[in-house]
Amino acid sequence: MKIALIVALREVRSYLQDKADLAFSLLLPIITFALIYGAFGGSGLFHGTAYIVNEDTNGTYSQQLVDNIKKQDSLTIQLLSRTDAENKLNRADVNIIFIIPSDFSSKLNAGQPVELMVMQRGNGG
Numbered sequence: 802m803k804i805a806l807i808v809a810l811r812e813v814r815s816y817l818q819d820k821a822d823l824a825f826s827l828l829l830p831i832i833t834f835a836l837i838y839g840a841f842g843g844s845g846l847f848h849g850t851a852y853i854v855n856e857d858t859n860g861t862y863s864q865q866l867v868d869n870i871k872k873q874d875s876l877t878i879q880l881l882s883r884t885d886a887e888n889k890l891n892r893a894d895v896n897i898i899f900i901i902p903s904d905f906s907s908k909l910n911a912g913q914p915v916e917l918m919v920m921q922r923g924n925g926g
Contacts, residue, residue, distance in 0.1 A: 850877045852898045854886045860906025867901075886920065896922045 816822060851870060857863035871878050881889070886898045900918040908915045 847875050848877070849875065850879055852879050852881055852886060852889070852895050854881050854883050854898060854900040856883065856903040857901050857905040860901075862906040862909045863901045866905075890920060890922050893922060 855863055855867060870876060889895045890898060898920045905915050
């Protein structure tokens with residue numbers, strides 16, 4: 802144990818005598834923190850585009866759904882027609898599309914359950 806302490810004390814002395822090594826070891830964490838903060842600080846962790854096909858164009862509930870999604874700061878909404886959405890999926894321009902069916906608002910008015918269809922690239926929809 803005594804030999805280990807002597808070796809450790811000698812290493813600390815040589816470390817403290819080398820001014821360049823000492824300055825580098827003290828400045829490196831500060832520089833690393835500044836770079837990470839500059840790269841990731843102040844911005845959200847996620848921002849994406851939601852591709853939506855609204856087939857219930859005159860429905861009040863479908864419009865309310867789209868408007869509530871637009872209120873999200875981390876999402877941008879892009880409304881597409883069904884054919885444009887399918888073309889974008891086939892060309893691999895997008896990976897996922899949400900489709901609001903044409904009877905969405907009428908089913909909600911009648912108290913019936915509703916579904917949103919999700920088309921995803923690579924699994925057949």
